[in-house]
Amino acid sequence: MSGKRNNPGNVFAYIIRRLLYSIPVLLAASFLIFTMVSALGDPLYILKMNPLSSKETIEHIAKVHHLHDSIPVRYVYWLRDVFTQGFGSSLFVDRPIWKDLVRVIPHTLQLVLSAEIVALMIGVGIGIYSSIRQYSFFDYAATTFSFLGFAMPVFWLALVLQIGFTNLFLSTHVRIFYTSGLSSVPTPHGIHFLYDRAQHLAIPVMTLAVLSIAQYSRYMRASMLDVINSDYVRTARAKGLSEPRVTLRHAFRNALIPIVTLSALSFGALIGGAIVTESIFQLDGMGFYFIQRLGYQDTYPIMAWLMITATMIVLFNLIADLLYGYLDPRVRYD
Amino acid sequence: MTDHPIEPIERGSSLGPVAPAGPVAPPSTTEQEQALGLVYEHGLEVAVRSQWAYVRRRFVRHRLAMGSLVVLILVLLAGAFASVVAPYGYAGLNVTQLLQGPSWSHPFGTDLLGRDDFSRVLYGIRTTEKVAFLVGVLSVVIGTTVGALAGYYGKWVDNVLMRFVDLVLTLPGLAVLLTISSFIRSPDPVIIALILAALFWTVLARIVRGQFLSLREKEYVEAAKAAGAGDVRIMFRHMLPNTLGPIIVNGTLTVAAAILTEAYLSFLGFGIQPPTPALGRLINDGNDAGQAAWWLTVFPGLTIVLIVLCINFVGDGLRDALDPTQRKVRA
Numbered sequence: 001m002s003g004k005r006n007n008p009g010n011v012f013a014y015i016i017r018r019l020l021y022s023i024p025v026l027l028a029a030s031f032l033i034f035t036m037v038s039a040l041g042d043p044l045y046i047l048k049m050n051p052l053s054s055k056e057t058i059e060h061i062a063k064v065h066h067l068h069d070s071i072p073v074r075y076v077y078w079l080r081d082v083f084t085q086g087f088g089s090s091l092f093v094d095r096p097i098w099k100d101l102v103r104v105i106p107h108t109l110q111l112v113l114s115a116e117i118v119a120l121m122i123g124v125g126i127g128i129y130s131s132i133r134q135y136s137f138f139d140y141a142a143t144t145f146s147f148l149g150f151a152m153p154v155f156w157l158a159l160v161l162q163i164g165f166t167n168l169f170l171s172t173h174v175r176i177f178y179t180s181g182l183s184s185v186p187t188p189h190g191i192h193f194l195y196d197r198a199q200h201l202a203i204p205v206m207t208l209a210v211l212s213i214a215q216y217s218r219y220m221r222a223s224m225l226d227v228i229n230s231d232y233v234r235t236a237r238a239k240g241l242s243e244p245r246v247t248l249r250h251a252f253r254n255a256l257i258p259i260v261t262l263s264a265l266s267f268g269a270l271i272g273g274a275i276v277t278e279s280i281f282q283l284d285g286m287g288f289y290f291i292q293r294l295g296y297q298d299t300y301p302i303m304a305w306l307m308i309t310a311t312m313i314v315l316f317n318l319i320a321d322l323l324y325g326y327l328d329p330r331v332r333y334d
Numbered sequence: 335m336t337d338h339p340i341e342p343i344e345r346g347s348s349l350g351p352v353a354p355a356g357p358v359a360p361p362s363t364t365e366q367e368q369a370l371g372l373v374y375e376h377g378l379e380v381a382v383r384s385q386w387a388y389v390r391r392r393f394v395r396h397r398l399a400m401g402s403l404v405v406l407i408l409v410l411l412a413g414a415f416a417s418v419v420a421p422y423g424y425a426g427l428n429v430t431q432l433l434q435g436p437s438w439s440h441p442f443g444t445d446l447l448g449r450d451d452f453s454r455v456l457y458g459i460r461t462t463e464k465v466a467f468l469v470g471v472l473s474v475v476i477g478t479t480v481g482a483l484a485g486y487y488g489k490w491v492d493n494v495l496m497r498f499v500d501l502v503l504t505l506p507g508l509a510v511l512l513t514i515s516s517f518i519r520s521p522d523p524v525i526i527a528l529i530l531a532a533l534f535w536t537v538l539a540r541i542v543r544g545q546f547l548s549l550r551e552k553e554y555v556e557a558a559k560a561a562g563a564g565d566v567r568i569m570f571r572h573m574l575p576n577t578l579g580p581i582i583v584n585g586t587l588t589v590a591a592a593i594l595t596e597a598y599l600s601f602l603g604f605g606i607q608p609p610t611p612a613l614g615r616l617i618n619d620g621n622d623a624g625q626a627a628w629w630l631t632v633f634p635g636l637t638i639v640l641i642v643l644c645i646n647f648v649g650d651g652l653r654d655a656l657d658p659t660q661r662k663v664r665a
Contacts, residue, residue, distance in 0.1 A: 025501070025504060026504075029504050032501065037517075040517035041519075147643060150642070151590075151639045151646060152635075153597050153617075153635065155597075155598060155602075155617070156617060156635035156639075159617065159631045159635070160632065162625070163625050167628075170625075268505075268506050268507065269507075269508075271506050271508075271509070272506060272508030272598075275512070275602075276598065280621075290509060290512075291512075295516075297516060297517060302513055306510070309505075309506045309509060310504050313505075
């Protein structure tokens with residue numbers, strides 16, 4: 001572990017290079033998203049099916065959004081709106097998309113990042129304990145739990161927890177966790193706000209964390225077992241270091257490397273889980289917003305959403321690579 | 335389960351005579367063998383088994399995997415013959431039995447319209463089977479073909495494929511699936527399966543590509559080339575059989591993922607549409623019926639958990655059976 005650290009200049013150049021490389025990737029993704037959503041069907045279908053909407057309204061919307069042009073032309077118009085007007089406005093109501101996104105993104109980040117932190121702490125803990133007590137009762141119990149976690153639909157777990165805690169509240173009238181919404185009305189201030197938010201987010205976070213806990217504990221266990229049998233750990237033991245020191249300082253640090261990468265890369269999957277979790281718990285986040293817009297087939301917010309998420313995934317991939325290089329100094333950025 | 339009964343292996347001298355190759359060597363000896371002095375003692379013959387006989391043997395000895403396979407087959411049969419097994423039809427209303435809890439006549443209770451939830455779950459399994467089977471076959475066929483071509487030819491074929499897969503990986507998969515299926519007016523099971531397969535084949539393509547990249551350099555491929563075999567023959571007769579292990583294991587996991595994803599889409603209302611019963615849709619209906627009718631949410635979900643759990647255990651058993659290097663079960 002005593003190898004030379006990467007030169008900060010090299011790391012900086014690497015980040016710049018990666019950011020430059022992500023521009024064509026995101027442009028390609030934007031074209032793919034735009035073509036896919038536009039080619040799927042007539043965005044005004046729902047409006048045209050509604051006998052209450054007049055021909056003039058439909059014609060007006062089609063004109064404002066250039067719906068009579070071909071897809072490549074519309075793509076250029078859209079790209080202009082993305083940069084100059086923050087993704088433009090929704091198809092049916094004259095409402096800037098950017099305003100909605102600014103409201104919902106922080107809520108989703110609170111949910112997803114808390115779930116990630118909880119999952120990392122619990123998953124890594126279970127993984128370490130399973131590996132040092134391999135084939136113990138705890139190890140088998142953890143394995144069973146993770147297989148269940150892999151087989152469980154996230155939305156089903158969310159519903160079961162919601163039903164359980166709602167019925168618990170209805171029978172005891174003791175409020176431990178809320179099962180819907182982000183905040184109480186009226187919203188409390190200061191430290192009470194944080195406490196209230198935690199009560200609202202606890203069950204959604206637990207729901208979202210279960211799959212990640214299952215995943216991280218399996219990876220951590222395998223990774224620890226790999227490391228524990230390596231030469232330098234035997235050397236550490238031979239030097240007479242205490243067992244906790246060997247496990248936590250020598251083995252753990254190297255075993256953590258694949259988990260850190262995995263956790264940064266699993267952001268896309270967590271967003272998928274957040275869509276359904278937010279819908280069930282009525283949290284005003286990105287997922288809830290996405291499902292609502294999808295119900296109206298409101299193309300522009302959907303495209304904006306997919307674009308934002310794709311950008312986040314690309315950023316998290318970059319973070320994963322940087323963390324990997326930080327934790328494993330053998331990785332060179334040149 | 336197997337057409338050849340598996341006999342316990344007699345651990346004798348490993349230098350013993352080699353019986354003729356076949357799935358299971360017959361233990362009897364011929365006069366010719368005796369005359370040649372090939373038989374030293376009875377009961378010490380080492381049976382020579384083919385590669386696949388060993389795989390089957392390792393799998394059958396994996397108790398968890400075998401148990402799961404049996405449960406899985408039972409559940410799948412119950413779904414496939416839902417019209418015979420189910421006590422009621424999936425649309426049969428009964429206004430005298432609205433929202434009944436689980437009982438002997440309705441094991442999974444009844445829904446808002448008095449329909450028997452157990453029967454609806456069985457019909458839901460049938461839909462799930464249809465989707466899962468199609469997704470499995472399609473993604474294995476497409477993924478294997480594309481992965482094989484990319485891994486074997488390399489160069490631009492490989493480049494185009496990998497850049498495309500990279501691009502797909504930057505998109506949030508579930509959201510893209512939701513978007514596509516929301517714009518399709520009447521998604522039936524076949525269309526949902528096509529949409530899922532369009533995303534899932536990339537996983538297999540990457541795995542097969544990786545395998546082919548390393549297999550390409552093997553001596554037997556060179557030998558086949560020297561013998562004048564064509565590219566297609568080398569790829570599908572020589573290299574593919576050596577990749578079957580990872581393909582089978584990942585095909586199994588793809589099926590499990592397809593079941594979960596189909597349930598996800600149907601639950602959110604963008605998958606299979608009523609009146610076709612689907613497990614995800616049933617959970618959604620249960621949610622609409624309110625918190626008190628917990629059975630409408632719990633039982634269809636447990637059915638999904640059971641099916642996916644069994645598939646994952648079978649996949650795990652297959653991995654152990656097909657990859658002797660990380661063997662947990664003794665052969």
